[in-house]
Amino acid sequence: MTPALHHETTFAVECRQVSKRYGQSQALHNLSLSLPQGCSIGILGPNGSGKSTLFRLLMGLTQPDSGHLAVLGRKPSWQTNRHIAYLPDRARWYGGDTVRDAFRYAERLLPGFSRDVALNLADIMEIPLGMKVAGMSRGQEARLMIMVCVARDVPLMILDEPFSGIDLLSRERIIECLIHQMSRREVTMLVSTHELHEAEPLFDHAVFLNRGELLLSGNADDLRAQHGSLERMMRSLYT
Numbered sequence: 001m002t003p004a005l006h007h008e009t010t011f012a013v014e015c016r017q018v019s020k021r022y023g024q025s026q027a028l029h030n031l032s033l034s035l036p037q038g039c040s041i042g043i044l045g046p047n048g049s050g051k052s053t054l055f056r057l058l059m060g061l062t063q064p065d066s067g068h069l070a071v072l073g074r075k076p077s078w079q080t081n082r083h084i085a086y087l088p089d090r091a092r093w094y095g096g097d098t099v100r101d102a103f104r105y106a107e108r109l110l111p112g113f114s115r116d117v118a119l120n121l122a123d124i125m126e127i128p129l130g131m132k133v134a135g136m137s138r139g140q141e142a143r144l145m146i147m148v149c150v151a152r153d154v155p156l157m158i159l160d161e162p163f164s165g166i167d168l169l170s171r172e173r174i175i176e177c178l179i180h181q182m183s184r185r186e187v188t189m190l191v192s193t194h195e196l197h198e199a200e201p202l203f204d205h206a207v208f209l210n211r212g213e214l215l216l217s218g219n220a221d222d223l224r225a226q227h228g229s230l231e232r233m234m235r236s237l238y239t
C-alpha cells in the first residue's frame with residue numbers, strides 16, 4: 001500500500017473552468033467537473049472530445065491554459081502520480097524481456113504494485129509468464145498493461161481506452177475482473193472507452209464530453225433509470 005495522501009476532499013477529481021488548446025484545436029473548453037471517490041466512472045464521448053487530454057492534465061503531463069485542477073485533493077504532480085495507476089492510450093511496455101521480468105520491473109518502479117496480485121491476474125487473463133513481451137499481439141500487450149495497473153494498490157486508476165484492440169471475450173473477462181477489483185477495495189476508476197456496450201456494467205457514474213465541453217455528468221443508475229442504458233443515452237446525446 002502506498003502512503004496515504006492527506007486530503008479532506010470528497011472528490012477524486014475536481015476541475016474548475018479548465019481550458020486546454022493545441023494550436024487551432026480547443027481540446028478542453030471551460031470544463032468544470034467534480035468526480036466522486038470510490039466508484040467507477042466512464043469518461044465518454046466521440047473521437048477528439050478531450051478524454052485523453054483530461055487524463056494527461058490529471059497526470060501533470062500537460063498543463064491547462066487556464067482554470068484549476070485537483071486530483072486526490074491536490075494539484076497534479078509527481079507526488080499525486082505515485083497514487084495513480086495510469087494506462088495511457090497508445091501504451092507500450094518495454095520493461096523486461098518476458099511477462100515475469102515485466103512484473104519484476106513493475107515491482108521495483110511502481111508504488112503499490114503487488115507481484116502476487118499480478119501473477120493471479122496473469123492466470124485469469126491467460127498470459128503465460130514466460131511469454132516474450134516483444135512478441136505479444138496487440139491484445140496480449142493490452143492485457144499486460146491492464147494487469148500492471150490493476151495489480152497496484154492505489155486510490156485512483158486512470159485507464160485510457162483499455163479495451164481497444166482486445167477481442168470481445170477477453171474484453172468481457174477484463175471487465176469482470178475490473179468489477180471484481182472494485183468490489184474488493186476502495187478505489188476510484190476513470191475509464192475512457194468506445195466499447196460502451198460491454199463496459200456499461202462497470203460504471204457507477206458517467207461523464208459525457210463533446211468537443212472539449214461537458215455535456216453531462218451523472219450517477220449511472222439514475223441515467224439508466226431515465227434512458228434505459230448509458231449506451232442509449234449516448235446515442236440520444238450525440239445524434
Ligand SMILES: Nc1ncnc2c1ncn2[C@@H]1O[C@H](COP(=O)(O)OP(=O)(O)OP(=O)(O)O)[C@@H](O)[C@H]1O
Nearest residue numbers: 022025026027045046047048049050051052053054
Ligand atoms: N498533442 C496534441 N497536439 C495537437 N492536438 C492535439 C494533441 N492532443 C490532442 N489534440 C487535439 O485535441 C482534441 C482532443 O483530443 P483527445 O485526444 O483529448 O480526444 P479523445 O476524446 O481522447 O479522442 P479519441 O476518442 O479519439 O481518443 C482533438 O481535436 C485532438 O486533435
